[in-house]
Amino acid sequence: MKAVVYEAFSAPPQIKHLPDPTPEAHGVVVKVMATGVCRSDWHGWMGHDPDIQLPHVPGHELAGIVEAVGKDVTQWRVGDRVTVPFVGGCGSCPECYAGHHQVCDNQFQPGFTHWGSFAEYVGIHQADVNLVALPETLGFATAASLGCRFVTSFRAVVDQGKASAGQWVAVHGCGGVGLSAIMIANAVGANVVAVDISAAKLQLASELGAVATVNASEVADVAEAVIEVTRGGAHVSLDALGHPTTCFNSISNLRKRGKHVQIGLMLADHSTPAIPMSKVIAHELEILGSHGMQAYRYGAMLDMIQTGKLAPEKLVGQRINLERSIAALTSMDEFQGIGVTVVTEF
Structure with missing residues (x-):
């Protein structure tokens, strides 16, 4: 062959x-x-x-x-x-x-x-x-x-994040995984905020159902920008890229008792990212993985x-x-x- x-x-x-x-x-x-x-x-x-x-x-x-x-x-x-x-x-x-x-x-x-x-x-x-x-x-x-990508996002949004109608879902990274998650979260009735550094990818995210976008290259604090858009933070937030910065921002932009779902792989030098653990404890946040x-x-x-x-x-x-x-x-x-x-x- x-x-x-x-x-x-x-x-x-x-x-x-x-x-x-x-x-x-x-x-x-x-x-x-x-x-x-x-x-x-x-x-x-x-x-x-x-x-x-x-x-x-x-x-x-x-x-x-x-x-x-x-x-x-x-x-x-x-x-x-x-x-x-x-x-x-x-x-x-x-x-x-x-x-x-x-x-x-x-x-x-x-x-x-x-x-x-x-x-x-x-x-x-x-x-x-x-x-x-x-x-x-x-x-x-x-x-x-x-x-x-699509199936991992489906499980992340539906089975792990348990996103539901009316909730705010933040998606960090609008590659194949992130765009899949945006489409799926929109399909179950959630309000989606898309985060990326590419204007073209954010435009596609909007076409696939994101109701708001945040260009991470243009704001001083991504988490605060998401919290402002969602009026208090996301109920569910996904790191669809797999990077210490997107992971940190995804956890930081949650509202109290929110769920962070890690989809993007974090390997090699990125395998042990910093986590705002004080916020995880004080706000009773959940950190979940999604693996296929x-x-x-x-x-x-x-x-x-x-x-x-x-x-x-x-x-x-x-x-x-x-x-x-x-x-x-x-x-x-x-x-x-x-x-x-x-x-x-x-």
């Missing part, structure tokens, strides 16, 4: 031809029809993830067609249109038995724990637990854009897409080929693109 491979961290990836994967007894092989280019892939390429073993094929936001099925798989057939959470569960540990596949004790992640979807084919483990059937009306590029979403929860999100309440296709930016994915991957830290870049040609 044709694939993007890097043999050293931070070294230029290359297009190579590798052996096609074969399914494990409990797994399937998926023919990749589309795969998103995500900042998490950049973190992996930089060497920030200890699970990655070299040489490596990145990619974890994928949609495609089942190409081969392991002998123990009962729910899937060759030709099925599928996607998969970026965190897969084993189905047999205590967390999985409790329904928390996204924090499985034996979790796997395509593009991290094994070769990923910047390739013509990718192997998926524990298919009966982790695969998600795609509606015929949902295109592969849109399905891939759900990836880790279980396959069985996709149904609620897909229903909202089918009925038009969510329109993730609006978040799809560039559609590129596998060769161009190398430049897209290695420049993810420059924050240049608007929307989700998706590889659709292999």
Whole structure:
């Protein structure tokens, strides 16, 4: 198969031809029809993830067609249109038995724990637990854009933040994750404040439902600006970028008993950010993480897409080929693109 491979961290990836994967007894092989280019892939390429073993094929936001099925798989057939959470569960540990596949004790992640979807084919483990059937009306590029960004945002807003109609939700960072969160929070009736340093991204945030925007490059104090807009602070606030500054601002702009949800990864030098703990204690704030979403929860999100309440296709930016994915991957830290870049040609 044709694939993007890097043999050293931070070294230029290359297009190579590798052996096609074969399914494990409990797994399937998926023919990749589309795969998103995500900042998490950049973190992996930089060497920030200890699970990655070299040489490596990145990619974890994928949609495609089942190409081969392991002998123990009962729910899937060759030709099925599928996607998969970026965190897969084993189905047999205590967390999985409790329904928390996204924090499985034996979790796997395509593009991290094994070769990923910047390739013509990718192997998926524990298919009966982790695969998600795609509606015929949902295109592969849109399905891939759900990836880790849209589903993580859905869980962050709906399941973790429990945002509801009339509440104020602040979203710090208007990349793919943040824009997804804005759309989802707006769909459940919340009032959204978008925060970013890019006027173009803030404009798109407004088009997707943000009722107010804060340009962090133009205000002296981001948290105070959000508190002023929301007349007391956000009920739910999300760091959708993953940076010490956005994390600090997200916690600081909460009203009493508000919830901060950390979506953006904070790795390497950013892994231990400063937190305004005195405010956390005095105002009884909650600090939550959001790490993917279980396959069985996709149904609620897909229903909202089918009925038009969510329109993730609006978040799809560039559609590129596998060769161009190398430049897209290695420049993810420059924050240049608007929307989700998706590889659709292999």
